[in-house]
Amino acid sequence: MDLSLAIFVQIIVAALLVIGLMVGNAVVMVYMERKVAGFIQRRPGPYEVGPWGTLQALCDSMKLLAKQLYRPGNVDIILYYLAPILAFFPVLLLFLPIPFGPYLTALNVNEGIILILAFAGLGVLSNLLAGWSSNNKYSLLGAARAVSQTVAYEIPMILALLAVVFQCGSMDLKNVTEQQGAWPWEWNVLTQPLAFFIYVVSLVGETNRAPFDLPEAESELAAGFHTEYSGMGFALFFLSEYANMLLVSLVAAVFFLGGYKGPVADGFWWIFIKAYAIMFFLVWIRWTFPRVRFDQLLNINWKWLLPLSLLNLWLTAIIVKLLI
Amino acid sequence: MTFDPEKWLTSWRQAGAWSLSRHDPAKEGLRVSAFLPPQALVRCAQELRAARYSLLDISTLEAREGLVVTYHFDSLDEPARLAFRALVSRKKPVAPSLYEVFQGAEWHERESADFFGLIFEGNPNPIPLLLPDDLPGPPPLRKKEADLAPLAKLGLLGQAEILDPDFGDLIGQPVGSGHQGSQAC
Amino acid sequence: MLGGPINFVNPLSVLESPGTLTGDFYALNFEKKAKSGRVILNLGPQHPSTHGVLRVLCELDGEYVDRAEPVLGYLHRMHEKMGEVKTPWQYIPNLGRVDYLHPLAWNWAYVGAAERLAGLEVPERAEYLRVIGCELNRIASHLLWWGAFVMDLGGFTPILYAFEEREKINDILQIITGSRLTMANFRFGGVCADGDERFFRLIREFIPYLRERLKMYQGLVTDNIILRRRLEGIGPIDVDMCQRYGATGPILRAAGLPRDTRRDYPYSVYPKLEFPIPTGPINDCFGRYLVRLREIETSLAIVEQAINQIPDGPVIMDKAPKATWKLPAGESYWAVEGARGQIAVHLLSDGGKNPYRLKLRAPGFSNLSLFAEAAQGTLLADAIAILGSLDLVIPEVDR
Numbered sequence: 001m002d003l004s005l006a007i008f009v010q011i012i013v014a015a016l017l018v019i020g021l022m023v024g025n026a027v028v029m030v031y032m033e034r035k036v037a038g039f040i041q042r043r044p045g046p047y048e049v050g051p052w053g054t055l056q057a058l059c060d061s062m063k064l065l066a067k068q069l070y071r072p073g074n075v076d077i078i079l080y081y082l083a084p085i086l087a088f089f090p091v092l093l094l095f096l097p098i099p100f101g102p103y104l105t106a107l108n109v110n111e112g113i114i115l116i117l118a119f120a121g122l123g124v125l126s127n128l129l130a131g132w133s134s135n136n137k138y139s140l141l142g143a144a145r146a147v148s149q150t151v152a153y154e155i156p157m158i159l160a161l162l163a164v165v166f167q168c169g170s171m172d173l174k175n176v177t178e179q180q181g182a183w184p185w186e187w188n189v190l191t192q193p194l195a196f197f198i199y200v201v202s203l204v205g206e207t208n209r210a211p212f213d214l215p216e217a218e219s220e221l222a223a224g225f226h227t228e229y230s231g232m233g234f235a236l237f238f239l240s241e242y243a244n245m246l247l248v249s250l251v252a253a254v255f256f257l258g259g260y261k262g263p264v265a266d267g268f269w270w271i272f273i274k275a276y277a278i279m280f281f282l283v284w285i286r287w288t289f290p291r292v293r294f295d296q297l298l299n300i301n302w303k304w305l306l307p308l309s310l311l312n313l314w315l316t317a318i319i320v321k322l323l324i
Numbered sequence: 325m326t327f328d329p330e331k332w333l334t335s336w337r338q339a340g341a342w343s344l345s346r347h348d349p350a351k352e353g354l355r356v357s358a359f360l361p362p363q364a365l366v367r368c369a370q371e372l373r374a375a376r377y378s379l380l381d382i383s384t385l386e387a388r389e390g391l392v393v394t395y396h397f398d399s400l401d402e403p404a405r406l407a408f409r410a411l412v413s414r415k416k417p418v419a420p421s422l423y424e425v426f427q428g429a430e431w432h433e434r435e436s437a438d439f440f441g442l443i444f445e446g447n448p449n450p451i452p453l454l455l456p457d458d459l460p461g462p463p464p465l466r467k468k469e470a471d472l473a474p475l476a477k478l479g480l481l482g483q484a485e486i487l488d489p490d491f492g493d494l495i496g497q498p499v500g501s502g503h504q505g506s507q508a509c
Numbered sequence: 510m511l512g513g514p515i516n517f518v519n520p521l522s523v524l525e526s527p528g529t530l531t532g533d534f535y536a537l538n539f540e541k542k543a544k545s546g547r548v549i550l551n552l553g554p555q556h557p558s559t560h561g562v563l564r565v566l567c568e569l570d571g572e573y574v575d576r577a578e579p580v581l582g583y584l585h586r587m588h589e590k591m592g593e594v595k596t597p598w599q600y601i602p603n604l605g606r607v608d609y610l611h612p613l614a615w616n617w618a619y620v621g622a623a624e625r626l627a628g629l630e631v632p633e634r635a636e637y638l639r640v641i642g643c644e645l646n647r648i649a650s651h652l653l654w655w656g657a658f659v660m661d662l663g664g665f666t667p668i669l670y671a672f673e674e675r676e677k678i679n680d681i682l683q684i685i686t687g688s689r690l691t692m693a694n695f696r697f698g699g700v701c702a703d704g705d706e707r708f709f710r711l712i713r714e715f716i717p718y719l720r721e722r723l724k725m726y727q728g729l730v731t732d733n734i735i736l737r738r739r740l741e742g743i744g745p746i747d748v749d750m751c752q753r754y755g756a757t758g759p760i761l762r763a764a765g766l767p768r769d770t771r772r773d774y775p776y777s778v779y780p781k782l783e784f785p786i787p788t789g790p791i792n793d794c795f796g797r798y799l800v801r802l803r804e805i806e807t808s809l810a811i812v813e814q815a816i817n818q819i820p821d822g823p824v825i826m827d828k829a830p831k832a833t834w835k836l837p838a839g840e841s842y843w844a845v846e847g848a849r850g851q852i853a854v855h856l857l858s859d860g861g862k863n864p865y866r867l868k869l870r871a872p873g874f875s876n877l878s879l880f881a882e883a884a885q886g887t888l889l890a891d892a893i894a895i896l897g898s899l900d901l902v903i904p905e906v907d908r
Contacts, residue, residue: 037665037666040666041665041666041669041670042669042670042673043669137548137550137551138550141550141572141889210663210665211663211735213663217663217890218557218558218663219557219558219660219661219662219663219893220558220889220890220893222556222557286665287665287666288664288666289663289664289733289735290659290662290663290664290733290735290736290739291662291663291664291735291739291890292735292738292739293738293739293888293890293891294572294888294890295888296738296739350625351625351626351628351839351841352625352839352840352841352842353622353625353774353841353842353843353844353853354842373752373753376752377752378751378752378753378754378755378756379755380755380757380851380853380870380875381755381853381855381868381870381875383855383866383868383870384868385857385865385866385868386866394855396842396853396855396870398851400748400751400752400761400766400768401766402773403773403774405774405842405844407842426752426753426754426755427753427754427878427879427882428753428754428755428756428875428878428879430878431874431875431878432874435874439589449538449578451534451535451538452582453581453582454581454582454585454907454908455582455585456582457534457535458534464587464590465589465590465593465866473859473861473865477838477859477860478838478839478840478857478858478859478865479838479839479840479857480840480857
């Protein structure tokens with residue numbers, strides 16, 4: 001009884017911290033995205049609000065909070081309001097098994113990656129609901145795209161992670177981290193370069209970021225599945241998009257880049273540095289590349305990533321079998 | 325390949341042209357033009373299409389004698405801008421559509437229909453193009469009776485050879501007037 | 510917020526019975542011909558990639574565009590009627606509003622038509638200034654198209670690069686035209702102001718600068734694999750289609766025909782200038798993209814020669830027409846090469862105070878009319894790419 005109460009309290013505290021992390025991440029990401037975009041596009045980016053424009057994200061969120069929640073006519077009200085909430089909350093859960101430090105894990109789950117992959121699939125449901133309930137054809141097309149894209153890109157993503165799981169013999173994120181060393185040459189990215197590449201590409205597809213941002217392709221579908229959302233409804237989608245980005249980057253850091261391990265001293269700073277390095281990469285390609293076409297997007301997945309990840313898995317299995 | 329105006333003038337003469345004109349390309353921008361009977365428009369357009377001409381625009385204007393629909397063409401192979409025109413009644417403005425020959429004519433015709441109330445028979449989609457579907461009042465580019473100018477004054481005829489007596493009566497130039505004869509337009 | 514009546518309309522209901530679609534006159538008219546089981550998508554008039562206020566009705570089969578129909582008129586201002594109620598002089602500023610990306614070509618088409626009708630002689634220095642202004646303006650127009658086109662394809666950055674260059678051109682043109690967008694420095698018989706020393710210095714600095722930048726664009730955008738895959742083989746427009754729809758300009762040149770009004774109907778001082786006419790080896794979206802980028806280089810070459818050849822002298826003829834000037838009676842049809850194709854003005858006068866009839870031939874109008882055929886059977890994203898590759902300026906199409 002006492003033990004379960006302790007775990008309950010731990011989860012509540014962790015959940016609050018994770019919400020804080022999500023909001024903090026969104027603030028950092030908004031600033032980073034705008035500053036990096038400004039740098040790439042040879043303009044200053046935000047620089048009026050606060051020192052070097054650092055308070056811009058705060059003002060943005062204030063604006064979104066204060067905005068009227070406009071609901072267009074003929075929407076399915078329950079699903080319409082449920083969708084952004086449903087987009088936000090599963091992401092919360094996903095942070096629980098991530099080992100941020102040697103002793104900093106909200107919930108020690110020995111099959112942590114299964115939990116993450118299972119609940120990550122829920123995110124697309126919210127996109128579908130949002131697109132369906134908005135009573136808007138752009139939203140509907142965006143939702144249809146979101147579903148087929150996310151479902152497709154989950155498969156190579158899982159297969160890439162599975163190769164690492166084979167190699168480490170564990171689905172526990174902490175265990176996977178512990179098997180890697182502090183220095184880059186001791187990381188899994190060296191033994192699984194193909195899996196890392198596949199994971200990063202499908203990560204872009206999974207988080208609907210440019211150049212794979214087909215569900216919200218601005219020039220075709222206005223804003224895709226969240227066309228009809230304003231104010232906090234939009235903000236929750238926004239928040240969960242950034243949280244999703246952080247999550248998949250954290251998983252990449254854990255599985256391929258040694259997690260919280262790093263030179264000098266292990267700790268949460270290393271996992272965040274690694275995750276944000278990957279996120280910087282995502283921002284960079286977003287502002288550099290044009291968008292692919294939808295059939296090209298699916299072709300990349302089904303014709304290249306999937307066979308490659310299967311091949312990689314097969315080779316890993318053989319090598320692991322031979323070495324043992 | 326050089327432009328041969330005689331080829332088109334002969335062809336239009338055979339099509340029953342009401343008048344044939346030569347123009348000064350430096351001033352008027354055209355080499356030759358003709359007033360054709362409305363029923364000959366499609367056949368003449370087909371000839372131009374076969375000779376690799378494309379339809380530049382359809383420019384309509386209202387003159388005292390009626391609505392003048394000017395079809396401007398240019399060759400894809402050489403600078404050879406020319407035009408033929410149709411004169412239709414102001415009371416019952418109906419002209420044949422060139423859609424079957426030049427699909428681009430659809431929009432130009434709809435534009436003229438908007439501005440002048442012209443009806444193009446055979447246009448596949450005869451709905452307003454630039455103006456709203458419920459615009460009140462007469463078509464905006466139609467003029468008041470008092471403001472109308474006669475064709476001859478507008479210089480549409482250039483150095484014309486009038487072939488059709490009725491047309492000649494209408495515009496006040498008898499058959500055989502203007503530039504013609506030995507130089508044989 | 511949650512308390513309202515539940516009045517949910519199934520968005521797929523149009524799949525079951527097309528008769529349930531509601532809409533305005535154009536949507537209903539379009540819907541009449543729709544096959545059952547198709548979604549009718551209304552792109553625009555407010556849509557990120559319809560460049561202003563174009564509206565396209567699409568009948569979608571999945572993501573394939575089965576039928577498309579542009580609906581025009583949302584920016585229609587009846588410039589042709591204004592031409593009839595204003596004196597020729599009063600009308601000049603209107604021309605900049607017809608196509609705000611290449612206003613000087615429209616200026617030129619109108620002023621040129623009137624000059625030919627009245628037989629006015631333009632001083633040579635004015636002709637050179639016209640050429641310089643018009644070509645710089647063409648570069649600005651093509652640059653903006655380039656940025657907007659890549660934005661249609663989802664690349665956000667190039668448009669800001671393009672705007673940076675365009676600003677420099679605006680700085681230069683501001684000196685002789687006095688404005689940065691709807692320029693109107695053409696007068697009957699010349700131009701309104703001469704270029705000063707700074708004007709020519711800025712141009713001399715700008716030409717090598719832009720040449721360097723074009724090399725960077727090549728690496729940043731043109732050689733990008735995603736861009737290539739998005740454009741190559743998409744939306745072929747061949748000579749036959751151009752002929753049937755009267756398409757001109759870069760579209761016709763990308764189809765392989767070297768037709769350019771500057772060469773075909775030599776006007777002004779163009780015969781004295783050496784310039785190639787870029788034609789595309791391929792007639793797809795990428796071919797049109799390349800033709801426009803090469804036209805920027807062509808225009809740079811023209812400007813470079815023009816500033817070296819420009820003679821001294823007056824910039825407007827003696828006894829130039831004044832505000833009360835009346836056009837002599839007659840007809841004039843005169844065309845210039847705009848950024849989007851052949852711009853023509855059909856000017857008729859009965860000798861009165863105002864022109865009797867003014868017809869503006871907008872190249873974008875003819876170019877857009879082929880969109881319905883070109884987009885048929887393409888993916889929605891490709892239809893957007895084709896629309897972008899036509900280089901539309903909606904004020905010009907609607908007039």
